[in-house]
Amino acid sequence: MGSFKGHALPGSFLFIMGVWWSTKSILKYVCKKQKRTCYLGSKALFRWIEILEGIILVLMALTGMLGEQFISGGPYLILYKEGQWNQLIRWHHCTMYFFFGLLGVANILCFTISSLPVSLPKLMFSNALFVETFIFQNHTHGREMLDVFVHQLLALISFLAGLLVFIEFFTRNNVLLELLRSSLILLQGSWFWQVGFVLYPPSGSPAWDLTDHDNIMFLTICFCWHYALAYIIIGVNYAFVTWFVKSRLRRLCSSEIGLLKNAEREHESEEEM
Template identity: 75%
Template sequence: MMNHSEGRTGPNHAKVMGSFKGHALPGTFFFIMALWWSTKSILKYIFRKQKRTCPGSKALFRRAEILEGIVSVCMPPGMAGEQFIPGGPYWSLYKEGRWNQILGWHHFTMYLFFGLVGVSNILCFTINSLPVSLPKLMMSNALFVEAFIFYNHTHGREMLDIFVHQLLFLAVLLAAIVAFMEFLTRNNVLVELLRSSLILLQGTWFWQLGFVLYPLGGHPSWDLTDHENALFLTMCFCWHYLLALTIIGMNYAFITWFVKSRLKRLCPSEVGLLKNVEREQESEEEM
C-alpha cells in the first residue's frame, strides 16, 4: 500500500498497485492500538469497580491518555513515509499534467485524521476546559473518513482486489458506527471492547490483503478473477473476526486474573471488597 509506483502482474492479473509492507504497516499499527484500547477499557472497568481501593488510578489513566496521544501523533507520519520512498510523490499532488500518486495521498489523508485523534487526546487531558469525550468523537470521525476513502479506493481494479477492500471497508464502517455509539454512551465496557475487536479485525485484515495481493516467499499468486477465491475470503473474514473476539476475550480474562491476583497478594481484604462492588454494580446494571 505504501509504494504505488510498483505493482504485481501475473497470469490473469491486472496490475496491482501497492506493496506488502504498505498493508502490513497499518495492519500492525491497528492491531497494537486495538490491543492497547481493549486493555485500557478493561483496566478502567476493573478500577471503577474498586475505585475505593485505587485512589491514584485517575491520574494514572490521565498520563496514559497523554502518552497514547503522543504515540497516535507520531505513528501516522511514520506510516506516511510513502511520500519519500523512491518513486514517491514527495508532497507533489499534481505533476506533469496529472494527479501524482493519488492513492498514496488517499493513505496520507487517512493517517492525518488518526493523527488528529492523538492531538485531541493530548489537548483534552492537559486542558481541563475541553470535554473528555472529544477524543471519542475524533476517533469516530477518523474511522468514517477511512471508510469513505476505502470505499472509493479501488476504481479500475480486478474483482478480488475490489472484494477484499470491500470487506475492509465493512470492518472500518462498523468500527466507525460503534465508535460513534461509544461517544454517545458513557463508560460502557462492552461497546468499547466491541470497537476494539472491530479495529483488531481491521488490523489482521490488512495483513490478509497483503498476503492475497502480494504473496511472499515464492507462493503462487491468487487468481484475482476467480469467484471461488472471493467465497473463501468471505469465510476467512469471519474467521478473522472470530480470532479478534478470542484475543479480546483472552485479554479480558488475563487482565482480570492478574489484577485480582495482585490484589490478593498485596491486600487480601480488598478482594472481598472488589467482589462486593462487582455484585452491586451488576445489580444496578440489571435494574
C-alpha cells in the same frame, strides 16, 4: 501501501492499538468493579496513559505519512506534476493516516487542557474511521474483482467501528461497546495483513487469481475466522487482566493502604508529643 509491507504496517498499528484499547477498557472496568484504591485505578494514572496514547498515535500517523510520501518513489509532497495528478493512491493513504494523527492530537490536548471536552477524542476517532471508510469505498476503481472485494470488507469494518465510536460519544463508560469496537479494530488490523497476502504475496508465495470467484468464497469464510480470532484475543485478554487485578494487585493495594495507615499513626504520635 502498494506492497506487502505497506499493508503490514497499518495492519500492525491497528492490531496493536486494538489490543491496547481492549486492555484499557477491561482494566478500567475491573478496577472499578473491584473498587481498587491503589494507584492503578486512579484517574491521574489514566490521564497520563491517555496523553501517552495520543503521542503514540501521532508517531504512528507520521510514520505512515512519511513512508507513503518518501519511500519507494513516493510523490514527495507533490500533488500535481507535469499536467496530471501525482500518485493519488498514496495521497489517499496519507489522508487516512492524517485523520488518525488528529485523533492523537485530540487525546493530548483534551487531557492536558482541562477546558476542552473529554469526549472530543471520541468524535475525532469516529471521524477518522468514517474518513477511512470513504477513502476505501472510492479506492479501487478499475481494479480486479478480488481486489475490490477485500477493500470493500475493509470499508465495512471501518464504518461499523466508526458507528460504534459515535454511539460511545453519547454513552460513556459502556464496556461492551468499547470491547465490540476494539474487536473491529483488531479485525481491521488482521485483515490488512490478509489483504497484503492476497494482493502482494511475499517472495516465494503463489500469486492469487484476482478473477476467481472461489477465492472470494474462501475469503468470505476467512473474514469470519479473523473476526473469531479477535474475540478469542479479547476473551484471553479479559481473563488475564481480571486475574492480574484480583491476585497480583491485591498485595500492592494492601501495601499502599498499610503505608497510608503507618503515615497516619506517625502523624498522630507526633501530635501527641
